[in-house]
Amino acid sequence: MGNDGGSINKVTKLQLMISDVGHSAKDDDRNGFLRASQWECCRLSNKKLELPIVSDYKGHLFNKEAILEWLLTPDREDYSQNQIEKFSHIRKLDDVVELRNLSQVSDGEGDFSLRCDYNDTKLGQSASRLVYLVLCGDVLPATSLSISSSRRCPKCDQQYQELDVITINPSAKDALVLEKRMQKIKDTQHHNNSPRKRLKRKRQDDKASRTKKMK
Numbered sequence: 001m002g003n004d005g006g007s008i009n010k011v012t013k014l015q016l017m018i019s020d021v022g023h024s025a026k027d028d029d030r031n032g033f034l035r036a037s038q039w040e041c042c043r044l045s046n047k048k049l050e051l052p053i054v055s056d057y058k059g060h061l062f063n064k065e066a067i068l069e070w071l072l073t074p075d076r077e078d079y080s081q082n083q084i085e086k087f088s089h090i091r092k093l094d095d096v097v098e099l100r101n102l103s104q105v106s107d108g109e110g111d112f113s114l115r116c117d118y119n120d121t122k123l124g125q126s127a128s129r130l131v132y133l134v135l136c137g138d139v140l141p142a143t144s145l146s147i148s149s150s151r152r153c154p155k156c157d158q159q160y161q162e163l164d165v166i167t168i169n170p171s172a173k174d175a176l177v178l179e180k181r182m183q184k185i186k187d188t189q190h191h192n193n194s195p196r197k198r199l200k201r202k203r204q205d206d207k208a209s210r211t212k213k214m215k
């Protein structure tokens, strides 16, 4: 009798596995491909990612070269409408952070892979969430941050705030956290934490409106 329960469970498990494969193999393939390509391709140029790499506040990865070209083309004549809308938040270098603690490891056949130096994991294959810190740009597994409570970068010892932690290629839930962060800082700071010059202009505006009221 005892054995029966075991074999029934095995059969049920097998059936579940089969039904899983059956109804969404194609979607899984596609999602798997997108998931892999976001760690290997620049979001703007679609070229293979290679150092130096930068990231925006959304945690997306770009070749620095592609971003420089983007910034040097203010009229965006070489870009599609879709690209222009998608990357409109990148207006200056302060809107991205250059990533560090990454290596380009050759596979000996003319190709290479990108690795996080902290645990030598290939990008996109880390068991834990990968993040970077805005001030130093160091890429780290999220788990490495929770080891110490002092909020110092485990790589370079620079202090950071909770808002300085950016999840790379975030899940929908983590993406929401990043959007909220940008909403919070956008009036005073750029993504890389440098102050926005707009503040100065605003103060002048305030001064002007006060002078007007006095008249």
Ligand SMILES: [Zn+2]
Pocket: 133, 136, 137, 138, 153, 154, 155, 156, 157, 158
């Ligand atoms: Zn650091």
